Amino acid sequence: MKKARIISLVMAVMMIVATSAACSPQAKDTTSESSTPTPGQISETSEGEKLKPITFTMFVAGPGEAPPKDNKIIKKIQEITGVTIEFEFLVGDMDQKVGIMIASGEYPDLIGAGQARGRFLNARAFVALDDYLPNYPNLWKHYEPYLNRLRSISPDNKIYILDIWGREYWLNDGQDHFYYGDYNGPAFWIQKDVLAWDGYSNPTKLDDFFDLLERYYKEHPTIDGQPTLPFEVHSQDWRSFCLKNAPQHLIGGRNEGDVVVNPETLEVEIYQNKWYAKEYYKKLNEAFKKGLIHPETFTRNYDEYLKVISQGRVLAMFDQQWNFQDGENVLIAEKKYERTYVPIGVSLDGTPMPYNRYKSDGIIGGNGMGISIKCKDVERALQFMDTLLDEEVHRLMYWGIEGEDYYVDANGRYRRTQEQRDKFADPQWRLANSGAVLGDQFPKLEGRYSNGNACSAGNQPEEKLEGLSDYDREFYSHYGFYSKSDFLPMGKDPGYPEVWSIFSTMEEDNPVKAIFDQITDLQNRHLPNVIMAEDFEAAWEEYVKKYEQIDYHFLEKEIEREIRERKVIY
Amino acid sequence: MATSKTVSKKEFWKLARKQKSLILISIPFFIYFFIFNYLPLWGLTLAFQNYKPYHKFWEQEWVGLLHFKNLFTDPDFYRVMRNTIGMSLINLALGFITAIIFALLLNELTGNLYHFKRVVQTISYMPHFLSWIIVCGLVSNILSMDDGILNEILLRSGLIKEKIHFLGKPEYFWWIVGFTNVWKSMGWNSIIYLAAITSIDPCLYEAAAIDGYGRFGRMWHVTLPGIKSTIIVLLIMNAGWILNAGFEMQYILGSNGLVLDVSETIDIFVLKRGFGRSGGFSFGTAAGMFKTVVSTIILLLCNKIAALLDEERLV
């Protein structure tokens, strides 16, 4: 069985190479035939007006860093388009900054709405783009299938925000799934060595999972001379999702936030006070009593959490990979691959759950940028964005300059030398030499180019495979897997956006928000004590009783209503 | 008020004519404070609205005292008030005592120890420059059960048998905040006392020495009285800030379920209740108004007490 999967994997990779070799000349043809002008052509054809230098200011409601003016790619794009973007990123509190921007009506030309989307929308800060879009071929192709979703988030059903993520292009040649990025979402993450020690097991039952931790802990009370921490429950501030979000997945839910949605009936329920949550926290309570959870886990701040992970002595935790990635990077840098993590689709009954591994269903609406009502030249801004969606320009942004940042091998595949990879791994170098810093703030291509290559290096299968360490390759081979993502089954998209994203476009005076705050506060305050309680039943009872004082049914109903509305659009 | 009442109108004008230049100098200050501090006070009307930044002033929804009602009827309000005042008092007491003692001791370093004094002083205010997030990192390092130095010391010296989870125990939290504050600001706060000490007439020390007072006697009878007015003025001013118990440290170290009940201050409470909600700006403004009123009352009270004791006053 396992062997068969490895063989199929190897074959798959060979097929990629073969097909891409076959289609690469063809791909070249299509680009030369296509009407989209190449960068060279643009600069030739559009003299005068079109290239008149223009500077757009852009505020991004999220942290980030403006690229230096002499970034080589951005310079090139400036030559092509004549457009300079002057970024301002969020530094402090979003409410203050956005509040003042809105109150004064002094908007920059472009706004990356981020989490402030609801606020900007309510303030009517954006230009409606419905009439403009059809005039820009790339943008139109990009958004045409999703116009309803773009409209769904605004009160007057017009298009204000253009999503910058989620529009993926696939070739449907049977190879597409290799091009998905590595899973970095929520799961029970466990050290590879624990699984290897257990004979490469895959403990998807909650009881088995903790049983394995206990057995491993007994034999390995210390790791590298320091006490082993079998299970961490991080809970500082907004990162308390590590404490709270597990129960929804244990019964097969997606990463919705604080509710579970029944995919058939679309019924919504708060889960933190339900039986399956109780099962989970009871398990944690037992684990705490057995010493598998260190009391200090609740007071560790984020830096300390990363510290214990980087020391390689945390066996497992419920978390999202990007959250502990810095700690894991230390382990990778020290080549302690056996201490890095894979996700397990743990459930109460042992059925492997997908957690948040879903095939993307396109853009969700509202997750992007808009053109402000103060923009000095709306058409020019759209023209700029249209150009960025050109494959040639996009390649320049995400792959770089051929021969300098990547090369094309004999099969027409884009590859990087180790030296080039190292450069791209250096954030400083990237800021000065990669166009991604620009592209990340605008609509972009994801998935695969028409010639079969991935739209960014991180998703190119050959690049991914070559990056694997020998340990990892060997480790995955025992399972017949090819990356950590394979530990989770691929779920079926339920056809509505994740609930937390619905939440973030809600109007701010929606009473749901107040209820949500109450719930969050209650959970943060009580769950650690429930886990550490001498008498679990009594502590749980008290917690549930407090829960009943909150009108959470109203929240459930409201969210259900919103989901139904979205479902129609999807 | 008392003086202006006792002075008759005639005398007032006589004085005023004599103080022409003083009045002339004062006028720009009046104007300055008015423009920069009082003019924006129209913003306090936010407290009575459900303010939405993108609406014009006349489009706002007026809600009367709703936000004040929300503030005072919230069951958590009294808890956060208790925490705020508790931590504030600890900060105030510890802060004052340590800074004064430190200044007094530093002042004793004279003669060939003068250069040592300067070095100590320069170093003592270094913690002031560390951001709270760095400070909190250090604090939790020191107090950690894992490899924290304090637990190590206590354990090795036999004072405790089992490591203490300092940051997870509500009973320690206020004191951790208090002592961290001392550490961070003792040197910095002592600068003002050292400056005040320079105004003391050196003859007084000589006289005290002749009267047979020793080192501590002179400290007690000359130095301390010499800086008394500074101490009192600072005390009155700080009493007015009783509702500002800090924010960052409580937020960074105290936002976990184990100590949340004792760590939340009024500022954190307002941030949580107001954040991103309808009327968030308004709620914050209402809380700010409440704080101003409390500050003013306490300030006036302390000022009154100082007046009764015939000490230096603020106003």
Place this chain on the structure above:
Amino acid sequence: MKKTFGDKVIDAIIVFIMCIVVIIMLYPMWNTLVISFNDALDSIKGGIYFWPRKWTLYNYQSIFKTDKIFRAFLISVARTLLTTVLNVFFSGLLAYVLSHKNFVFRKHLTVFMVMTMYINAGLIPQYFLYRSLGLINKFWVYILPSLVGAFNVIVIRTYINSLPASLVESAKIDGAGELRIYCSIIIPMCLPVLATVALWVAVGAWNSWFDSYIFAPKQELSTLQYEMMKIIASSMQMGIKQPDYLTESQTSRNTVTPNSLRAAMTIVATVPILVVYPFLQKYFVTINIGSVKE
């Protein structure tokens, strides 16, 4: 005064206490310095106390990677110098005015001023004020709002009051104007307290970034602290949404973490202001009252 044996014992005890204080106060700054020179990924592991484990200048390089930072440094210096000089001068002047016990408007002005310490109108009204004064995105937005500080005035006034009253009186008999008395007598007499206030103001002006962020976000007016806040804020986000860099690659990467950046930034931002104090310290000598009397 000659020191007796008892004095020396007391000195020794004080020196001992001070040494402990120095260690406790110095160590965190030292540790921050050490971390700023240590490899960022390595620092995550903890256990770095007195000496870097993996030396690097990368943390500093990532701060100084652009010329923006140097310009920002100049802006910071300019605003700090200007604010300090003006604030100390005007605070002292007002303190001198208020030190006149019989000044007819003393009470009114004091109350008017003291209340500014406790009232806070909020950010939005403030923004509108500055906008109507034409200060938004102007250098003067750093200076004008902090020309006088109520706290500073009170502190200076208290100091003046504790000086022998005869000094000021004698000057007045000479028929000198108030401004002249202030400049030629009060300022020299108040040097210790003015130095203290100068330090407060300078540190405050140097450390503030929020006003740049809200009132003067223009790149040309960016201050050192604001630039560094930007770097830190962006480093928090690194890798979260960029799938390009999420592979399990074995590339040993040069990287920064918010923690290491913060350490480097603390050093960069603190050293310039730290060297100010020793210069101010020389004013901390007991004034020779006798000489002023003459």
